[in-house]
Amino acid sequence: MMLELSGLTAGYGSTPVLHGLCMLVTDGKVHALLGRNGAGKTTALRRIMGIVPAQRGSVTFTGQDISHWSTTKIARAGIGYVPEGREVFATLSVRENLTLAGRIGSGEWNVNRVIALFPNLGTRLNALAGALSGGEQQMLAIGRALMTSPRLLMLDEPAEGLSVQMLHILRNALVELKSAGMTTLLVEQNVSFATAISDRVTLMSRGQVVWDGDAEAFSIAGEPRRQFLGA
Structure with a gap:
């Protein structure tokens, strides 16, 4: 397992954003983290990078607990x-x-x-x-x-504001990286873009996981898409 989030609680000051977040990211796969604005997706990435301080729970990367590492050390770790x-x-x-x-x-x-x-x-x-x-x-x-x-590439809203042509270039690049074995954690509002290149999807709402499974299963999971994405 490339990355494991276990019981993560984190936020800004006294305001919690993540509430016991758990997620597994598999080596060599593209993992999409989806949810409406304010669901906690960006905070999750910032917690992984050590930008948002730890409160409770753990972040494990390639078998090492990096929960209390500095951002610089986390970046150097890969x-x-x-x-x-x-x-x-x-x-x-x-x-x-x-x-x-x-x-x-x-x-x-x-x-x-x-x-x-x-x-x-x-x-x-x-x-x-x-x-x-x-x-x-x-x-x-x-x-x-x-x-x-x-070893792990984390992207926060890479498709935002891009033209159709640029989306196509970005999609092809991410598929090429995936073919080369790059593990990618992708936060994205463009659901069709994200699910087209992802192997697994985690859906967040209010700082918690509300759905997790294969991207193919998510593509036909109508109820969670409607309830938590309005799609």
């Missing part, structure tokens, strides 16, 4: 995180954004491999990240996370 909004370094070039994140001597991911995954970035290496389109910035944000050579 979790790549692409937050909602991309957060690229706007005043640095595409190349600089990528090389700053690279692991010296790791050999797994480099600028050429990122360009092979996202050819659009190949012609924009010297462009400032702030001058890129929204879709190109999303590619860059994912590429920057991949430059850390992660």
Whole structure:
């Protein structure tokens, strides 16, 4: 098991957002974490990364309890995180954004491999990240996370605001990563996009899991989709 969340309770200040969250993410699979706005999906990712402090429960990554590790240590352990909004370094070039994140001597991911995954970035290496389109910035944000050579890639709303063409490019890239064995935890509002590439789905509501199962089963689970997603 790549990642296990057990009884996670976490939030901001005295306001809890997660209430005993439990979830298993399997090695080499794409796992979609779905739910309405405010369900706690982003908080779950931030808790995994150590950005939101621990209250109760545990986060286990590749057999190690990382519940109280620093964000830096968690990233170095092999979790790549692409937050909602991309957060690229706007005043640095595409190349600089990528090389700053690279692991010296790791050999797994480099600028050429990122360009092979996202050819659009190949012609924009010297462009400032702030001058890129929204879709190109999303590619860059994912590429920057991949430059850390992660074992687990976590994406928060990567499809948000993208054109149909960019959605197609992103989908193909995530399928390619999956074929290469990358484990991915995907938080997404675009349900059809998420379920098309996912192996498993966890549905959240009010900080708790309300449904969990294979993506194929979720695609025909009409009641939870209507009740918790309005779909």
